[in-house]
Amino acid sequence: MTQQTLTQLEQRELFLRRHIGSDTQQQQQMLQTLGADSLDDLTAQIVPETIRLNRDLAVGEPCGEAEGLAYLKNVASKNKIFKSYIGMGYYGTQVPTVIQRNVLENPGWYTAYTPYQPEIAQGRLEAVLNFQQLTIDLCGLELASASLLDEGTAAAEAMALAKRVSKAKQANIFFVADDVFPQTLDVVKTRAECFGFEVVVGPAAEATNHELFGALFQYGSTNGELNDQRQLYASLHDKKAIVVVAADIMSLVLLKSPGSLGADVVLGSSQRFGVPMGYGGPHAAFFATRDQYKRSMPGRIIGVSKDTRGNSALRLAMQTREQHIRRDKANSNICTAQILLANMASFYAVYHGPKGLKTIAERIHRLTDILAMGLAAKGVELVNNSWFDTLTFKVSNRDALLARALAAETNLRIDAAGTLGVSLDEVTTREDLAALFDIILGSGHGLDVATLDAAIVSNGSESIPAALLRDDAILTHPTFNRYHSETDMLRYIKRLESKDLALNHSMISLGSCTMKLNATTEMLPITWPEFAELHPFCPLEQAQGYAQLFDELSQWLAEITGYDAMCLQPNSGAQGEYAGLLAIRRYHQSRGDSHRNICLIPQSAHGTNPASAHMAGMKIVVVACDKQGNVDLQDLRAKAAEMADNLACVMITYPSTHGVYEEHVEEICRVIHQHGGQVYLDGANMNAQVGVTTPGFIGGDVSHLNLHKTFAIPHGGGGPGMGPIGVKAHLAPFVSGHTLIKPGKASDDNGALSSAPYGSASILPISWMYIKLLGAKGLRESTQNAMLNANYVARQLSGHYPVLYRGRNGLIAHECLIDLRPLKESSGVTELDIAKRLNDYGFHAPTMSFPVAGTLMVEPTESESKAELDRFIDAMIAIREEIAKVEAGEWPADNNPLHNAPHTMADIMDPAFDARPYSREQAVFPSDDVKANKFWPTVNRIDDVYGDRNLFCACVPMSEYE
Incomplete structure (x- = not known):
């Protein structure tokens, strides 16, 4: 082999070395700590032999970054950018370059996680609060959400809200005017079928002819007409129906707000506020409603509360509505909003004023x-x-x-x-x-x-x-009236960014969320005009580049999952779950088994599963877990046999959310199939499977993939995401279709989940690049290093904190649960205290109290180096030593660095700090590493109870910010 060939091979594997955080020597050191000889040896110790792949994935060899970009550029060139006048919710827009460069292309914005830790997320929380204020002003209603997935999904959620809150309790009809966008009607019909609602479509004036709980109108209509329908809305209110209006965000700058005309819910897409069409997404939907319906509102809401110093601070309000907590009682299954895109739209409004x-x-x-x-x-x-x-x-x-x-x-x-x-x-x-x-x-x-x-x-x-014609003022808040020069806008964006901890600062070790590297080379293509400027309903012959990308990505993902076909439409992981369950539902219906509606869900399954099953019209039966965290096979067998006549499926997460490779997963699949059910294998933890095993090989019939987890699409502060599903051949005819774009598949007429036929198409190049650059070798090594890093962290921490569940050989998969309940008993220190104290050490907290209350779930991913892992381990050990001082009575339970965390500059400038039993240095510089690279939380611990009791979800006076 020539030196030139070696150099080419080395160049092609260079990205792999950059994606995986630790070099070979560091990997060997960690393997030695774990008593393993190699990555393959460690894999054999963790993964049951019967489900391990004995071949390489057929996705090609690793590819150099320049080579991959050149290939994809050639693919993109096959897209033809015609001048688009199609409209229907998708429009040409000018993305302000100051926003494109400093938000869309800035890892400080696109790598941040959902702001569950609000003290280190005040920047993006303010940007989203601006989005809510923008929505409130334009819609003319009191309350707005922090964005939904797209306009069609928002309309479906509005229908569900209408049913919940309408006083016409016996009504089962949802009326849709016949001039509503056809793709919106498509999504609404799909959702209504599962809920058992009847959808009636007709001229708007005929809405009052029906006994209905709600009605949807477009303002202006698909053909452009602007109708004054306030009398119609009033008549519908007399019938106790909820009036839902889909509106164009730009038109609302000139038109009377739908709220002032009588609408109860207003929704639409914010795409034309500075977000490219991108062949359909991602785009943030806006959603507003009346204050009286706040407890039934879907998605997330940013609210204003107070921190412990009495200062205004922002947070996610009413978090108990999240499906992880309420499970099948959740108001919605919007685990992924579109926060990055909502931020772009809000900055667009701020910049233009x-x-x-x-x-x-x-x-x-x-x-x-x-x-x-x-x-x-x-x-x-x-x-x-x-x-x-x-x-x-x-x-x-x-x-x-x-x-x-x-x-x-x-x-x-x-x-x-x-x-x-x-x-x-x-x-x-x-x-x-x-x-x-x-x-x-x-x-x-x-x-x-x-x-x-x-x-x-x-x-x-x-x-x-x-x-x-609108006759009231909009956007009067100072934020929308002071940042109109590029200098001012640039500094405003930077000021907000500086308040947030993202992956460009430190590891985010959230279990089940897989916060890995979002490589720059993977991100570059999303702003190429060939991908960014296509209308989703343009003729298929103009989107041949996208067609090739979809085809290649689908083939790779089918190979990686062991399935026969892929559906790329779902634009979030939770929507992917819903899509997979709909395929199962349609499959049973095709066989005359419409009565099969029982979904078994183990306690160890992912938290979104029950909400998805409820949305798909299924009844949920919970299966117990044993003391080791595994699915209780005896309970599973008993319930599968008992429910056999009506069994639709089981939803399992593998490796389990408890962080272990369960030995009996094949038996679980056999039991369900034996009783006529299907196996939904949740893809949330695919980062521990790729190249090592596959859901299809294990025995699954359908799985969703979180492309924003395993396949490198960034989280964007709570969205974008993509959740395509893989299916076995017998389910392929039953995946989602679309009313407008029909490539000629058997599933084309099945009804849509998303407004656009390929969901958030413009971010799929990220996952395409990820697979292309890593190749089969890199994908397998990524999985193995994810497991190596997780086990190394678990081993190093196990002498200080109990690890709740372990699999074979005392090892875990790619994440572990740290049990803090004994410490809480001995010291009064809670998982929340530890999470906030980690902020002082410059870290985002792991996942708190999920899936087990009183625990932290840690997932370091393959992209973190041993040095970063050691830094996190050292911080956790130092925190354990601080807890010991509380246990010993050296620090009072209600006045110590953990109870008071996180600490801000205001704390150490406060003369009253001297009364605390620990020093300013202990508070904010607890280690030499922190001294070298300090991240400052900008608010103290936030009072959640105050925020929910005094719900306020609009921009506060500028004096509060200052």
Whole structure:
């Protein structure tokens, strides 16, 4: 073998060395600590022999970063970026470069975790609070959420809320106006089927003809019409129905708020506030409702509370609504919001301010008026009499017109009724209007854009009915009125970023969340125009690059999971669970087994499982675990036999959420199959499987994959995420489809889960790059190093804290549960105290009290070096020594560094600090490492009870921030 070839091989494996935190020597040191000879030896000690793969994955060899980018660039070039006027919830937008560079492309924003530890997440919490304030102002309602997955999902959640809160308790009909976006109706119908709701579709005026619990309307409609429906809404209220309105965020800058017209829920997509179309996502949906419905609101809410010094501090409000805690009683199954994208939209509003947004909205509307005037002048019949940005028109020569459009690389909206539509947006220019006139009217039409514009200015516009023009001020809070220069905006973004601890600062060892490296090379392609600027409903021939990417990624993921087919549509892990259960439900229905609706869920399963099963219309039966944390086989067999006639499936997590490779997993699968059920194997812990075993090999029928965990898509502070599902061949015809885009699969007509056919398509290149760069060798070594790191941490901490569950040979999988309950008894120190004290050491806390109360779940991932692991271990040992001082009575139980953590600059500047039994240095510089690289929490411990009792979810006065 030549030196040149060796160099090429080394170059191709260089990314693997960069992705895995520890070098070979450090790995050997950790293996020696564990008494293992090699990574393969350690794997053999952990993973049951009967489920270990005895071959390499067929995903290719590792690839160099430059080589991978060049290949993907060639794939991307097959996407054709036509001018899009399709609209229907997706529009061209200008991403402010200061936001693109400093938020979307900044690991300080995209690698942060969901803000469950609010003291070290005040920056993104403020950005999302701005998003809520933006939503409240534009929607005209009292309460807004911190974002949902997309507009269709938000509409489905609104339907569920309407059923919960409507006083028409006997009603079972949800009405959808026939001019609502078709993809939204698709998602609503899918959800309604599982809940047993009847969906009636018809003209809006017919809503009152039915006994219903809620109704959904589009403002303005798919064809662009702006309807004043306040009388209709009032009539529906008389029938005790809940009025839901889907609205366009940009139009609400000019239009009366739906809340002021009588809407009870308002929702939509914030995409056109500075987030690329990205072939469908990710985009943050906004959702607002009345204060009286706050306890039934889906998703997350950011609320204002107080810290222990009495200062305002932000936090996730009413966290008990999270499905991990409420399980099947959860209001929603939105484990992943779209926080990164909500942040981008809120920064867009902050940067432009109310005046800038009004300028953008008025310009879009004025261009639409010009287009309408020109078409009308030439005898083109407009379907809609009012509009903001969308025109629908009839033509006699539709085929010839569409041919001209394609020749001009332009996409129009093609309606089933034979009409055509055009939606203008922020990036539309006067030159674009001239081109549209040529396309629609043919050459020689004689229209001049400037002349038409002058006529509009002279005569005024009546295309927005006077009764619907907004007459109240929006975005009056100072935050939206002070950061309009790039200098000010840059500093505001940086100031917020500095308040947050993300992966660019230190390890985030959250169990079941897999906070690994999101490599820069993996991230680069998402902002390429070829991926970012495609409309999700463009003709398939214009998206051949995406088609190739989907095909290659699906083949790799099918190989990695041991399944026969993939569905890429689900745009969160929790939605992936829902998608997999729907496939099981449809499969049973196809066999005449509609009565099969029992879902067995072990206590060790992932926390979202019961909520997903409830959403899929299944009844949940819990299976016990034994003292070692394994599924109780005797209980499983008994319940499977008892429920055999109605058994739909079991949902198991493997390795279990308790952090062990259970020896009897194949037996679990056999028992369920024996009684006619299907096996849903939760993919939350795939980071301990890839290249070592597969769900399909173990015996699963369907699994979802958290691409934002195992496959390197960043968490983004609580979203984006993707949760595609893998299925065995018999389930493939039953995965989700889409009403608008049909690539020709048997599943095309099954109904949609997401607004876009491929979910959040624009972030799939991240996972494609991850697999391409690592190859089969790198994927297996990543898994093995994840297990090595976890076992090393567990071994080093086991002399100081009990490890609750262990598998074979006393080892764990990729995460471990540290049992703090004995310490709580002996000292009064809680898991919350330890979590907050870790902030003082510069660490994000592990997962608290899940899946077992009084524990911390630690997952270090393969991307952390031995040095970082040792730093975390040293911090945990030092904290144990601090607890010992409390146990010994040296420090009072209610006045010690743990009870008072985290400590801020305000603490050490306070003269009263001298009364504490420990020093300022012990408080904020507990180790030499911290002195060298101090992360300062900006607020003290936050009072959750105060925040929920005094719920306030809008921007506070600037004086509070300052």
